[in-house]
Amino acid sequence: MKLWLKIYLFSLLLLIFTLNIAGFILIQKLHNDLLEKEVEKCLAEQKFVSSEFRINSLALQKIYYLDASPDINMSISALMSEYTSLTNREDGEHGSIEILDQQNKILYSDLKFPVSDEKQELENLSDGKTNYIIRTLDDKQYLYVSSIVNVYNVPIKILYGKDISSIYIEKMNQCTLFMKLDILICSLFAVFMFFISRLITKPINTLIASTQKISLGQYSERVRIKSNDEFNVLSNHFNLMAKTIEDKINELEISNVEKETFINNLTHELKTPLTSIIGYSNLIRTAKYNEELFFEAADYIYKEGKRLEQMAFKMMDLIYAKTQEFELTPEKIMPIIYEAEKSMLVKLKDKNIDLIIEEEDCIVDMDKDLIKMALCNLVENAIKASKNNSKIYLKVTVVHDKTFISIVDSGSGISKEHLDKIWQPFYVVDKARCRKNNGAGIGLSICKKIAEVHKADIKINSELCKGTEVTLTFNNSIAYVNKTIKSIY
Amino acid sequence: MQGGLYLKINILIIEDDEAISNLIKINLSMAGYESRQVFDGLEAFNLLKEESFDLVLMDIMLPGMDGFELMKRIKDLNIPVIFLTAKNGLADKVNGLKSGAEDYIVKPFETVELLARIEIVLRRYSKNSNCAEFKNLKIYEDERIIKKGEETIELTLKEFELMLLLVKNKNRALSREYLLEKIWGYEFMGETRTIDAHIQKVRKKLDITDNIKTVYKIGYRLEE
Numbered sequence: 001m002k003l004w005l006k007i008y009l010f011s012l013l014l015l016i017f018t019l020n021i022a023g024f025i026l027i028q029k030l031h032n033d034l035l036e037k038e039v040e041k042c043l044a045e046q047k048f049v050s051s052e053f054r055i056n057s058l059a060l061q062k063i064y065y066l067d068a069s070p071d072i073n074m075s076i077s078a079l080m081s082e083y084t085s086l087t088n089r090e091d092g093e094h095g096s097i098e099i100l101d102q103q104n105k106i107l108y109s110d111l112k113f114p115v116s117d118e119k120q121e122l123e124n125l126s127d128g129k130t131n132y133i134i135r136t137l138d139d140k141q142y143l144y145v146s147s148i149v150n151v152y153n154v155p156i157k158i159l160y161g162k163d164i165s166s167i168y169i170e171k172m173n174q175c176t177l178f179m180k181l182d183i184l185i186c187s188l189f190a191v192f193m194f195f196i197s198r199l200i201t202k203p204i205n206t207l208i209a210s211t212q213k214i215s216l217g218q219y220s221e222r223v224r225i226k227s228n229d230e231f232n233v234l235s236n237h238f239n240l241m242a243k244t245i246e247d248k249i250n251e252l253e254i255s256n257v258e259k260e261t262f263i264n265n266l267t268h269e270l271k272t273p274l275t276s277i278i279g280y281s282n283l284i285r286t287a288k289y290n291e292e293l294f295f296e297a298a299d300y301i302y303k304e305g306k307r308l309e310q311m312a313f314k315m316m317d318l319i320y321a322k323t324q325e326f327e328l329t330p331e332k333i334m335p336i337i338y339e340a341e342k343s344m345l346v347k348l349k350d351k352n353i354d355l356i357i358e359e360e361d362c363i364v365d366m367d368k369d370l371i372k373m374a375l376c377n378l379v380e381n382a383i384k385a386s387k388n389n390s391k392i393y394l395k396v397t398v399v400h401d402k403t404f405i406s407i408v409d410s411g412s413g414i415s416k417e418h419l420d421k422i423w424q425p426f427y428v429v430d431k432a433r434c435r436k437n438n439g440a441g442i443g444l445s446i447c448k449k450i451a452e453v454h455k456a457d458i459k460i461n462s463e464l465c466k467g468t469e470v471t472l473t474f475n476n477s478i479a480y481v482n483k484t485i486k487s488i489y
Numbered sequence: 490m491q492g493g494l495y496l497k498i499n500i501l502i503i504e505d506d507e508a509i510s511n512l513i514k515i516n517l518s519m520a521g522y523e524s525r526q527v528f529d530g531l532e533a534f535n536l537l538k539e540e541s542f543d544l545v546l547m548d549i550m551l552p553g554m555d556g557f558e559l560m561k562r563i564k565d566l567n568i569p570v571i572f573l574t575a576k577n578g579l580a581d582k583v584n585g586l587k588s589g590a591e592d593y594i595v596k597p598f599e600t601v602e603l604l605a606r607i608e609i610v611l612r613r614y615s616k617n618s619n620c621a622e623f624k625n626l627k628i629y630e631d632e633r634i635i636k637k638g639e640e641t642i643e644l645t646l647k648e649f650e651l652m653l654l655l656v657k658n659k660n661r662a663l664s665r666e667y668l669l670e671k672i673w674g675y676e677f678m679g680e681t682r683t684i685d686a687h688i689q690k691v692r693k694k695l696d697i698t699d700n701i702k703t704v705y706k707i708g709y710r711l712e713e
Binding site for chain 1: 506508509511512515516519550575576577578596597598599600660661662663704707710712
C-alpha cells in the first residue's frame with residue numbers, strides 16, 4: 001500500500017472511530033441525565049400523592065373516629081378529584097394514578113395508556129419502599145412508580161404511571177443529527193486529507209523518480225525539493241551522495257580510459273618488435289640459405305629483442321613506481337645526484353657529453369631509488385636529444401623551503417604541439433630517433449609518477465633546435481644543515 | 490601468379506618501423522613482387538600522387554599522416570589497400586574496412602598469410618595473371634591445368650592445389666600442418682603422411698624431384 005494511502009486511511013479511520021465514540025458517549029450521557037431527572041420528578045410526584053393519602057386518612061380518622069371499616073372508595077375519589085383539580089393536569093406534564101388494593105384490584109384509575117399484564121412493580125412492596133420500572137409498550141416508553149400506603153389501616157397500592165417516550169424520541173433525534181454531522185465532517189475530512197497526504201508524500205515520489213534515474217545510470221540527476229522539513233535535509237544529503245557517486249564514477253571512467261589506452265599502447269609497442277622477431281626468424285627458418293639475408297635477419301632479431309628487453313625494464317620501473325607504497329625519508333640530495341651521474345657515465349662518454357653539476361645541498365623527504373631513477377631518465381633523455389661533444393647542466397637550487405632540480409640540454413628540443421602529450425606513456429616525439437635509441441616513450445611517465453609520489457612538480461620548457469629544460473620542484477625541503485650553521489656564525 | 494616476365498607487380502609499403510618494412514620487402518621480392526618503401530604518411534601521399542602502384546600495404550599509426558586519413562585521400566586513385574596494424578580491436582578493424590581498405594592484417598602476422606591475402610586482393614583487381622610459371626611448367630589456375638611445354642599433365646585436385654601452393658610460395662618452406670590446413674581444410678584430421686604421399690606423386694608426375702626439397706622438421710620448399 002502506498003504511503004499517502006496509508007496516512008489517508010489511518011487518519012480517516014481514526015477520525016471516524018474517535019468522533020463516533022465521543023458523540024455516542026455524549027448523547028448517552030445527556031439521555032441518562034434527562035431520564036434521571038424525569039424519574040426523580042415522577043418519584044416526587046408519586047410521593048406527593050401517597051403522602052397526601054396518608055395525611056388525609058390520618059386526619060379523617062382523627063376527625064371522625066371512624067370504625068374499622070370506612071368507605072375507602074369514597075375517600076379515594078374525593079381525594080383524587082381534589083388532586084386532579086390541584087394539579088391542573090396538562091398532557092405530558094403529570095402522570096396518571098391508579099390505586100389498587102392488596103389483591104391488585106383496581107379501586108381507582110385514570111391511566112389513559114395501556115398497562116402491561118405483568119406488574120412486577122406491585123410485588124414485594126413494603127411500608128416506605130418505592131418501586132419503579134421503565135417499560136416499553138407499543139414502541140413507547142412508560143415509567144411506573146408504586147408504593148404502599150395505609151389508608152384507615154388498610155394498605156393500598158398507589159401506582160403512578162407516565163409516558164416518557166419523548167425522552168427517547170429526543171435521543172433518537174440527537175442520534176440522527178449526530179449521524180448527519182458525522183457524515184458531513186468525515187467526508188470533508190476525507191477530501192482535505194486526501195490532498196494533504198498527497199502533498200506530504202509528494203517529495204517521496206520526487207525522490208523515487210530521482211533514485212530510479214540514478215540507478216539507470218544518469219548519475220548527473222539531482223533531487224529538487226523545496227521545503228523546510230526533513231525532506232529538504234534528506235534531499236540535500238541525497239544530492240551530496242549522488243555527487244560523490246558521480247565523481248567517483250567519472251574518476252573510474254577516466255582511469256579506465258587511461259588504462260585502456262595504456263594497454264592498447266603497450267600491446268602496440270610489444271607487437272611491433274614481435275612482428276619483426278617472428279617474421280625474420282621465420283624467414284631464416286623457411287628460406288633458402290643466403291648469407292647476407294640471414295645476417296640481416298639475425299641482426300634485426302637481436303636489435304628488436306634488445307628493444308623488448310629495454311621496454312620490459314622500463315615497464316617494470318613504471319609499475320614499481322605506480323604500485324609500490326613508498327615511505328619518504330629525509331635525505332641529502334647531492335649524493336643521489338652523484339650516484340645518478342655515475343650510472344650515466346657510459347652513455348655520456350659514448351657521445352662525449354659533459355654533465356656539469358651545479359650543487360647546493362639540501363635535505364628533501366624522498367625515496368632514494370625513485371629519485372635516482374627519475375634523474376637517470378631525465379639525463380638519459382637529455383643525452384638522446386643532445387649532439388656529440390655538447391654539455392648538459394644539472395642544477396640544484398634552494399629558494400626558501402623549495403628545492404629546484406633542473407636538467408638543461410642544448411639539444412634538438414620539442415615543438416609545442418608535443419609538449420602536453422609527452423607525459424603519456426608510449427608517446428614519442430620522433431619515432432625514428434626513439435627506435436634508434438631503444439626508447440619506448442615510458443621515461444617521462446615514470447618521472448611524472450615519481451614526482452607525484454613525492455608531491456613534487458615537474459615542468460618542461462623546450463624550444464625547437466635550442467634545447468630543453470626539465471625542472472623538478474620539491475616543496476618542504478630543509479636547507480642543508482652545514483649551510484645553516486655557517487650562516488648562524 | 491608472378492606474371493613476372495611480362496609485367497612486374499609493384500607494391501608500395503608504407504610502414505614507419507624499418508625492421509618490419511624491410512621484412513615485408515624481402516618477403517615480397519622472394520615472392521616475385523616489386524616493392525617500394527616509404528616511412529612517412531605524407532611522403533607516401535606525395536609518392537602516390539606521382540607514381541602508380543598495384544597495391545598498397547599500409548600501417549595505421551604513421552608519422553606525418555595516419556593511415557585512415559591517407560586512405561581517405563587516396564580513395565579516388567582506386568588502388569587496393571591492405572592495412573597492416575598492431576591494433577586488433579574490432580572497432581579498428583571495422584573502421585579500417587569501412588574506410589575502403591580491401592583487407593586488414595593484424596601484427597604480428599605470418600608471412601604466408603600476408604602473401605595469400607595480397608594474392609586474393611590482386612586477383613580481385615585482376616592484376617595478377619591467371620598463369621603461373623615454374624621452369625618449363627605452366628600452371629593455369631582458373632582452368633586447373635598444368636602444362637609441360639604443350640603437353641597437359643594429369644593431376645588430381647589435391648595434387649594440383651599442392652603444386653599451386655608450392656609455386657606461389659617459391660623458395661619458402663611450407664610446413665606440413667600449413668599445407669594440410671590449406672588444401673584439406675581445418676576439419677581434415679588426416680596425418681601429415683598424407684602430404685608426404687602427395688608430394689611424392691607430384692614430384693614424379695611433373696619430374697621435379699630435385700626442386701621440391703624436404704626441409705628438416707618443417708616441410709617442403711620449392712626451389713628453382
